[in-house]
Amino acid sequence: MSLPIKAFIASTPNSYKLSIFLELLKLKYEVVPVDLSKNDQKQPWFLKVNPNGKVPTLHDETNDIKLGESGAILLYLADTYDKERKYSYAPGTKEYYKMIEAAFFQVGGIGPAVGQSIHFKLIAQEKNPMAIERFHIEIKRLLTVLEEYLKRNKEEYNSEYLAGSHLSIADIVHIGFIPYLKVCDVPLNDFPGVLKWAQHVLEHPEIRKGFTIPRKSTLWDDNLASLD
Ligand SMILES: N[C@@H](CCC(=O)N[C@@H](CS)C(=O)NCC(=O)O)C(=O)O
Incomplete structure (x- = not known):
């Protein structure tokens, strides 16, 4: 059909x-x-x-x-x-812009940095230590910022999520990359706020299911399990 x-x-x-x-x-x-x-x-x-x-x-x-x-x-x-705004916020609200901030930070920051790190560590034929180090340092810096986003959102909304009081696009774009941090040699234990947030977000069964479509990645399986 x-x-x-x-x-x-x-x-x-x-x-x-x-x-x-x-x-x-x-x-x-x-x-x-x-x-x-x-x-x-x-x-x-x-x-x-x-x-x-x-x-x-x-x-x-x-x-x-x-x-x-x-x-x-x-x-x-x-x-x-998502007319009821269960997983997003209405345009024009403060929470909407905070959600967008966290999402743009992912697609323009963490996403590309993790992608480049994996390329230079695992895919590139020729090993370039400077490139490997550059993206390793950048990922750690970006995760420090993510910790700060979480801390500030908690202070303002007493929430475990990245933007506003509930799960939203802000969390969804970030969670997709979390299991890959292990491949980048960035242990999540060094970022306890991010680790706690990831464990909380992964409690949603729909999120676990999303990680199996179209197929489970064996790499991700191991790394997701290490977050439990
Ligand atoms: N900025 C894009 C990045 C998408 C992206 O890099 N996708 C990767 C897989 S995670 C891809 O399609 N790679 C294959 C290619 O670049 O040819 C987004 O946020 O959707």
């Missing part, structure tokens, strides 16, 4: 943001698995939906919209399908 919401995803940290959010919103959707090892994401059929050739990508036929960029996709889904 064809469903109007099509999620183009692979078992990657950015993709899991989308599967997690679709699960939380209890939406019916079709998974279009993208095989990154075969470079599906750079094929003409994929580039028609997202010229940037990356996952996650969304095609919602209900509104005839094709979107790339995890942050933009989650904001679209929130505005369209």
Whole structure:
């Protein structure tokens, strides 16, 4: 059966943001698995939906919209399908901008830094110690900022989440990357606030389920288990 919401995803940290959010919103959707090892994401059929050739990508036929960029996709889904603002905040509110701040910090900060760290540590044929060190230091700096976001939000809202009083897009974009920190040799024990937050967020069964769509990553399995 064809469903109007099509999620183009692979078992990657950015993709899991989308599967997690679709699960939380209890939406019916079709998974279009993208095989990154075969470079599906750079094929003409994929580039028609997202010229940037990356996952996650969304095609919602209900509104005839094709979107790339995890942050933009989650904001679209929130505005369209989270009318009660269970996992987001209404535009114009203070909490909305704090949610956006944390989300942009992820997509423009932690996400790329973790991606580069993994590239230089695990994928690049030639080892470049300066590049490895640069991204290692940057990830640790960014996690210190994340600790501070959590601390300030707790002071203001007495909340365990990143923005405002409840789980939101701010948490969802960050949680996707947390299990990868182990691969970057950044132990979460050095960031107790982030560790506590991650354990709290992972209590949501929809979030655990999102990490299994399209497939569980064996790497993530081990790393998720180490957070329990
Ligand atoms: N800024 C993008 C980054 C997406 C991204 O880097 N996706 C990776 C997987 S986690 C990807 O598609 N890599 C394959 C490629 O770059 O060809 C977002 O937030 O959605």
